Amino acid sequence: QVLLWALLLAVAGALLGTKLRILMFTLPSVVGMAALMGSLPFLYLWRKRATRLAQFEKQFPEALDFLARAMRAGHAFAASLEMLSKETAPPLGPEFRIVYDEQNLGAPLEVALRRLAERVPLLDVRFFVSAVLLQRQTGGNLAEILRNLARVIRERFQLKGQVRAMSAHGRITAAILTVLPIATMLGLMLLAPDYLRFMARDPHGKYLILAAVLGQITGYYLMRRITNIRI
Incomplete structure (x- = not known):
């Protein structure tokens, strides 16, 4: 279904690109608009997935504390x-329900936990699965292990928030440097359309505009990579 929507939007984008003829380039307009429109369903799914993983990660320390308290209670x-x-x-609740149902229906706990780590590709979940499986092989106080893991995750969240606050200036700078040329171009299109029209009609001007667009995309990507510090 997602591929069907992507295909339909890509066709619509190609038709729109043919109609607009951005920068006086018919082929780049068609390809660019088709790629842009066709990627919208995948961007939507990526955003939904990122939001879901962020919510799961936020709930996870409390879930570990819950498991530790339940096990200490017997x-x-x-x-x-x-x-x-x-x-x-x-x-988080439905994911752990799947784990419980799988092992309750006969699947080994190791298999159920590894499937959880595959469905939820978070580092904290892999730590949890490794800790539980290692404890089952070597023994030890699993409740204490889970409590310590929850504490480590909370400390990492705190450090992540501090790093995000310190890198906020870089992210704002990246956004401004990306939006400013676009806003300048739109302003020129409204105030002095002949200025850009002459450049778009010139054979070399077309390639300069295309290079500027590619440079903007590359610059934004690099700045985001620099300011996106993973912890």
């Missing part, structure tokens, strides 16, 4: 998973 790990799945809101 519940087994499987029963603690069931309680967690009932008491926690989506998206």
Whole structure:
């Protein structure tokens, strides 16, 4: 269904590019508009996925504390998973419900946890799965392990917030440097359309405009990569 929407939007973008003939280039206009419109469904899915993972990551420390408290109260790990799945809101609750149902229907706990790590590709989830599987092989106090893991995750969140605050200036600068040339071009199109029209009609001017657009995209990507510090 997503591919169908992407194909339909790509065709619509190609027709729109043919109609507009951006920069007096028919072929680049068609290809550019088709790529832009066709990528919208995938961008929407990527955004939804990122939002869901962020919500899961935010809920995860509390979930680990819940499991630790339940196990200290005397519940087994499987029963603690069931309680967690009932008491926690989506998206974390349904994911742990899948883990509980899989192992309750006969799948080994190791397989169910590894499938969780595949569905939720977060570093914290991989740590959780590794800690549980290692404890089952070597023994130890799993409740204490989960409590310490929750504390480490909270400290990482705190450090991540500090780094994000310190890099805010770079992100704002990247946004301004990206928007400013576009706003300048739109202003010239309104105030002095002949200025840009002459450049667009010149054989060398077309390539200069295309190079400027590619440079803007590359510059924004590089600035985002520099300011996006992963912790």
